[in-house]
Amino acid sequence: MLAPILAVEALMSGGQLPLNLKFLFEGQEEIGSPQLPGFIASQQELLACDLMVSADVSQWSEEQAAVLLGLRGLCALQIDVRGARSDLHSGGHGGAVQNPIHALVALLDSLHDGSGRILVEGFYDDVRPLAESERALIAAVPFDEEEYCGRLGIRETFGEAGYTTLERSWARPTLEINGIWGGFQGEGVKTVLPNEVHAKITCRLVADQEPKHILGCIGEHLRRHTPPGVTVSVTEQDSFARPYLIPADHPGNRVAAEVLQELYGRAPHYTRTGGSIPICRHVLDTLGVYTVNFAFGLRDEQAHAPNEFFRLASFRRAQRGYCLLLERLSRAKLGS
Amino acid sequence: MLAPILAVEALMSGGQLPLNLKFLFEGQEEIGSPQLPGFIASQQELLACDLMVSADVSQWSEEQAAVLLGLRGLCALQIDVRGARSDLHSGGHGGAVQNPIHALVALLDSLHDGSGRILVEGFYDDVRPLAESERALIAAVPFDEEEYCGRLGIRETFGEAGYTTLERSWARPTLEINGIWGGFQGEGVKTVLPNEVHAKITCRLVADQEPKHILGCIGEHLRRHTPPGVTVSVTEQDSFARPYLIPADHPGNRVAAEVLQELYGRAPHYTRTGGSIPICRHVLDTLGVYTVNFAFGLRDEQAHAPNEFFRLASFRRAQRGYCLLLERLSRAKLGS
Numbered sequence: 001m002l003a004p005i006l007a008v009e010a011l012m013s014g015g016q017l018p019l020n021l022k023f024l025f026e027g028q029e030e031i032g033s034p035q036l037p038g039f040i041a042s043q044q045e046l047l048a049c050d051l052m053v054s055a056d057v058s059q060w061s062e063e064q065a066a067v068l069l070g071l072r073g074l075c076a077l078q079i080d081v082r083g084a085r086s087d088l089h090s091g092g093h094g095g096a097v098q099n100p101i102h103a104l105v106a107l108l109d110s111l112h113d114g115s116g117r118i119l120v121e122g123f124y125d126d127v128r129p130l131a132e133s134e135r136a137l138i139a140a141v142p143f144d145e146e147e148y149c150g151r152l153g154i155r156e157t158f159g160e161a162g163y164t165t166l167e168r169s170w171a172r173p174t175l176e177i178n179g180i181w182g183g184f185q186g187e188g189v190k191t192v193l194p195n196e197v198h199a200k201i202t203c204r205l206v207a208d209q210e211p212k213h214i215l216g217c218i219g220e221h222l223r224r225h226t227p228p229g230v231t232v233s234v235t236e237q238d239s240f241a242r243p244y245l246i247p248a249d250h251p252g253n254r255v256a257a258e259v260l261q262e263l264y265g266r267a268p269h270y271t272r273t274g275g276s277i278p279i280c281r282h283v284l285d286t287l288g289v290y291t292v293n294f295a296f297g298l299r300d301e302q303a304h305a306p307n308e309f310f311r312l313a314s315f316r317r318a319q320r321g322y323c324l325l326l327e328r329l330s331r332a333k334l335g336s
Numbered sequence: 337m338l339a340p341i342l343a344v345e346a347l348m349s350g351g352q353l354p355l356n357l358k359f360l361f362e363g364q365e366e367i368g369s370p371q372l373p374g375f376i377a378s379q380q381e382l383l384a385c386d387l388m389v390s391a392d393v394s395q396w397s398e399e400q401a402a403v404l405l406g407l408r409g410l411c412a413l414q415i416d417v418r419g420a421r422s423d424l425h426s427g428g429h430g431g432a433v434q435n436p437i438h439a440l441v442a443l444l445d446s447l448h449d450g451s452g453r454i455l456v457e458g459f460y461d462d463v464r465p466l467a468e469s470e471r472a473l474i475a476a477v478p479f480d481e482e483e484y485c486g487r488l489g490i491r492e493t494f495g496e497a498g499y500t501t502l503e504r505s506w507a508r509p510t511l512e513i514n515g516i517w518g519g520f521q522g523e524g525v526k527t528v529l530p531n532e533v534h535a536k537i538t539c540r541l542v543a544d545q546e547p548k549h550i551l552g553c554i555g556e557h558l559r560r561h562t563p564p565g566v567t568v569s570v571t572e573q574d575s576f577a578r579p580y581l582i583p584a585d586h587p588g589n590r591v592a593a594e595v596l597q598e599l600y601g602r603a604p605h606y607t608r609t610g611g612s613i614p615i616c617r618h619v620l621d622t623l624g625v626y627t628v629n630f631a632f633g634l635r636d637e638q639a640h641a642p643n644e645f646f647r648l649a650s651f652r653r654a655q656r657g658y659c660l661l662l663e664r665l666s667r668a669k670l671g672s
Contacts, residue, residue: 032525072427076525085489089640090512091408091611094540095452095504096484098494101513101535102448109445112438114563116431148432153421158434158565168431176426177437178528179519184536189368189412189575191538191612192514199437200520202527204430227450229494239525275427275527304425 018330022049026279029056032074032239033278040279040286050334051252051292052283053325055318058297060141060269062313065260067253068293069137070170070272071280073205073243075215078235079104079222081182082196090191098229100197101182107232108199110225111175111218116159118175122217126208130171137248137270138166170272174204175218202239204274211240241278242285252292255332259324263317294325354666358385362615365392368410368575369614376615376622386670387588387628388619389661391654394633396477396605398649401596403589404629405473406506406608407616409541409579411551414571415440415558417518418532426527434565436533437518443568444535446561447511447554452495454511458553462544466507473584473606474502506608510540511554538575540610547576577614578621588628591668595660599653630661 024047028036040047060066083100084093113119130138143166145157159168182197184190203214215236226232246253248270260268280291296318302308360383364372376383396402419436420429449455466474479502481493495504518533520526539550551572562568582589584606596604616627632654638644 074527083490088488089611090510090514090538090540091609093488093505094510094512094610095495095508096493096501096610097488097490098452099512101444101516102452105441105444105513105516106448106450108438108441112442114442116434116438152424152429152433154419154433154565156565157432159431165432169429172431174426174430176430176435176527176529177441177519178426178526179521179530180437180441180533181517181521183513183515185515185517185534189536189538189573190514191410191512193512194515197516198521200525202426202525204426229490229492237525273427274430274432275425 018327021326022047024052024279029277029279032076032241033282034238036279037282037286040282044287047283047287049287049289051289051329052280052287053252054277054280054291054293055295056277057273057275057293057295058299058301059260059295060271062298062311063264064266065264065268066141066271067248067257067260067268068273069246069248069253069270070206071241071244071277072170072173072272072274073209073211073281074202074239074241074276074278075205075211076200076202076237076239077215077218078237079107079199079201080196080233080235081107081198082231082233083193083229084195087183087195088193090193093193094191097193098227099193100230101194103227103230103232104180104182104197104199106227107222107225108177108180111221115161117161118173120175120217120221122220123173123175123209123214126210126213127173128207130167134171135167138164138170138272141166141269141271169274171206173206173209174274175201176203177201204276205241205243207243207245209243211242241276242281244277244280244284244291246290246292250290250292251332251334252290252329255328256292256294256325259321259328262324263321294321296321354663357662358383360388360615365613365615368577369618370574372615373618373622376618380623383619383623385623385625387625387665388616388623389588390613390616390627390629391631392613393609393611393629393631394635394637395631396607398634398647399600400602401600401604402477402607403584403593403596403604404609405582405584405589405606406542407577407580407613408506408509408608408610409545409547409617410538410575410577410612410614411541411547412536412538412573412575413551413554414573415443415535415537416532416569416571417443417534418567418569419529419565420531423519423531424529426529429529430527433529434563435529436566437530439563439566439568440516440518440533440535442563443558443561444513444516447557451497453497454509456511456553456557458556459509459511459550462546462549463509464543466503470507471503474500474506474608477502477605477607505610507542509542509545510610511537512539513537540612541577541579543579543581545579547578577612578617580613580616580620580627582626582628586626586628587668587670588626588665591664592628592630592661595657595664598660599657630657632657
């Protein structure tokens with residue numbers, strides 16, 4: 001244990017790096033990294049490496065570390081339903097013509113059954129079943145359903161039968177309506193049949209679902225279920241991420257787990273997140289290297305919300321953690 | 337024919353009225369006449385009369401008059417669906433909890449079948465079946481389906497099987513979603529599970545549906561169909577109208593038809609409108625008298641829209657029409 005700590009002290013006091021580092025600053029993650037794949041593809045020699053380390057995602061708590069094994073992928077679309085040339089008076093035309101809102105709610109309701117399972121033909125075809133070993137890793141992560149509901153302010157969790165709450169949010173795909181709007185939204189009453197109504201949808205994807213293929217399946221489902229009397233247009237949106245998985249025993253993870261054990265004084269959980277970080281899969285696909293997510297954010301720090309913060313103690317822990325990580329990685333066999 | 341025309345000329349040039357008139361100026365019709373029922377109920381002696389004549393609604397065309405036999409009633413409600421305490425990230429929670437938009441579209445889609453028939457238990461219970469004589473009057477009104485679709489910019493009409501388009505829009509009840517909103521409505525993508533979503537609904541009602549009873553049926557349906565994981569609240573809104581029907585052969589209508597025959601040189605159509613004018617039924621219920629709608633608006637005059645107008649020729653025709661109407665009514669037996 002002595003040598004690495006000495007190396008860390010040396011590194012922190014102006015010593016030499018034990019390996020070569022390249023920095024890639026990704027500033028587009030929150031908008032789906034539209035230009036990143038092209039950049040990575042065109043700069044493969046510049047970016048060539050043995051492993052990527054990302055400071056995104058978080059630890060489990062101040063006392064408990066976690067090694068991240070999976071991220072879900074993403075695809076997105078917008079649905080626009082149009083009826084008459086302009087809004088219509090419901091007295092003059094109600095009952096005579098299709099109401100675009102009725103058509104849209106029928107279309108959207110056709111996407112799930114009452115238990116939350118997705119009814120789009122082909123949606124689950126490429127989903128790799130969860131192995132018993134994967135389910136065991138997820139089951140080993142402590143999760144208090146009651147605490148979760150209390151924190152969110154809901155009475156109960158909800159979703160696809162046969163999976164635990166963590167399995168559903170980490171390792172099962174979703175099709176979520178993110179927004180819907182059309183017609184009268186003010187105070188009181190307006191007897192209008194609106195002539196258009198819209199909805200936004202994103203899917204979280206898991207291995208081995210392909211974003212473009214899933215968009216195709218949804219588009220086909222919507223075409224087949226379009227009610228009479230309206231025109232439906234489906235626009236695929238420019239936010240894609242393929243799902244990402246890294247083996248628990250990847251050499252990079254083994255090093256990260258060892259460092260986290262040392263920093264927290266206990267073994268890390270092996271977790272996933274239901275979110276998406278497109279660069280992890282881009283780099284794997286293009287440069288052939290995995291990404292270790294080694295990050296020190298915590299879940300109560302209001303990510304993306306007002307008063308977002310980061311603990312001073314986490315800066316200190318992260319500095320120490322990264323020094324240890326670099327030192328250990330320099331001596332690990334990363335396999336490339 | 338000589339006497340009435342002389343009477344009209346006398347009336348138009350400053351002669352005596354052939355009967356007593358009381359004027360009631362209704363300025364709340366567009367917001368559902370919230371204070372009118374109370375006013376009418378408290379002023380029954382002041383308002384006592386043999387017949388009400390209203391200048392609302394319209395004629396069929398510049399060449400063709402119409403006698404109005406029916407107006408639909410109205411009731412209104414708002415649905416609010418709430419999930420978690422705040423919006424949630426779809427990466428962190430998608431698949432684990434109910435999405436309020438999914439719950440709302442399931443709830444709204446449960447209100448109609450695919451043909452537009454309303455599935456709310458009890459909704460049709462009090463609907464008086466259309467008599468053959470009523471269907472014959474509606475069928476006698478010329479209606480060009482293709483012209484109608486072309487004017488509205490739709491490919492096809494839509495609605496409950498077994499009824500013509502005019503029957504559906506004049507004499508069958510509806511349940512229309514007038515507006516829906518919740519979640520992300522901007523450009524691009526936002527992976528949010530919104531914590532609330534809303535919809536506005538109005539129903540057009542026909543005899544003998546009661547607005548309050550129908551609201552009760554819908555509320556009960558929504559309670560029974562509420563999906564798990566969300567809270568649904570239903571707010572009844574303060575816009576009510578009971579449906580209104582006047583017999584084709586009511587003495588007031590017989591006089592109106594005679595005058596219109598004279599003004600247009602041909603027999604009037606017997607029509608309805610799918611809209612609502614609450615005062616007609618209020619006056620019938622409270623004062624026990626029917627209302628003859630005697631009006632000279634035309635359908636292309638952009639009612640409620642920019643550049644609304646009224647033809648100068650219609651002013652002249654209406655002046656002559658009202659003089660004839662008052663003169664004839666003064667000699668008719670109105671039965672009270």
